[in-house]
Amino acid sequence: MHVLALVTQKGGSGKSTLAVALAVAAMRDGERVALIEADVQGTVSRWQERRDNPYPRVERVAEPADIDAVLARLAAEGIWLAIIDTAATNNVLALRAIATADLCLIPARPSPADIEAAIPTLLAIRRQKRRFAFVLNQTPPRGVRLSEAATSLNALGVLALPFIGQRNDHQDALGTGLAVTEYARGGKAAEEVHALWSWVAKKLAEEAFGHDQAAIKKAS
Ligand SMILES: Nc1ncnc2c1ncn2[C@@H]1O[C@H](COP(=O)(O)OP(=O)(O)O)[C@@H](O)[C@H]1O
Ligand SMILES: [Mg+2]
Structure with missing residues (x-):
């Protein structure tokens, strides 16, 4: 099972917004996905309560140890991807x-101030030696800052x-x-989300490949 965390x-x-969007994009690819709400x-x-479709399922967690317990259960149930949405305020849960x-x-x-605001999160990620990537969200149609x-x-x-991009579809969908x-379906926001999911899926596959390589090296 792959684990993806949305953090900052x-x-x-x-x-x-992105946790939900990526979960459903992965599901459409035929993957078994669960969301963990921390x-x-x-x-x-x-x-999810506003939703008719029971999938993706949502597991709520309140304690760091709950994350481990829920992940173990999801993996045992054959979930392929768990996406953890975290809070801006609960550092202990986010760290887990x-x-x-x-x-x-x-x-x-995409502003320097917003990117700087993610630095404490980035340091925590580096301390734990995790892989990470920034996603520039709510980008304006054009602008120097973006580049x-x-x-x-x-x-x-x-x-x-x-x-x-900054698009109303994201807010309306969530609501x-x-x-x-x-x-x-055919909108620009949907197109961007599908493309982002492809990017993420590729990274996850590389990560899994890395583990395999390390295991082969260790065994040989
Ligand atoms: N790409 C986007 N375009 C338009 N609105 C967005 C976009 N991404 C997020 N939003 C809106 O911004 C607000 C904050 O997003 P949210 O996902 O709740 O942030 P966080 O979970 O990091 O606090 C929400 O109202 C959401 O609908
Ligand atoms: Mg949130």
Whole structure:
């Protein structure tokens, strides 16, 4: 089972929006997916309550140890991907989510201040030696700032692609219990989310391949 965590101490950056969007995009690819909500705000579970489709299922956790317990249960049940949505405020839960993740995604608006605001999260990720990538979210249709922010992250090799634009479809979908790819199938927002999921899926596959290589090396 792969574990993806959406993390950053900066609130309103798009953690919950992207957790939901990526979960449903992965599901459409035929994968068995579960969402883990490590946030008392309950954005994801309220989204799920508005939803007719019982999938993806949502597991709520309140304690760091719950994350491990839920992950073990999901893996035993044959879930292929667990996506953990975290809170801006509960550092202990977020740290546990980071520690269990194969890949941490850090959503940030494309301004220097917003990217800087993710630095404490980034340091925690590096301390735990996890893989990570920034996702530039709510990007304006055009703007100089975008290219500056993108260039510096890209130069560090830690930028997920494509950027996710600022579009009403994201907000409207969340409000109706749908993922953006269900809400406006042919829309630009849906297209970006599918492309982002492809990027993430590739990274997860590389990660799994890395483990295999390490195991082969160790065994030989
Ligand atoms: N790409 C986007 N375009 C438009 N609105 C967005 C986008 N991403 C997030 N939002 C909106 O921004 C707000 C904060 O997003 P949310 O996912 O709840 O952030 P977080 O979970 O990091 O606090 C929500 O109202 C959400 O609908
Ligand atoms: Mg949230």
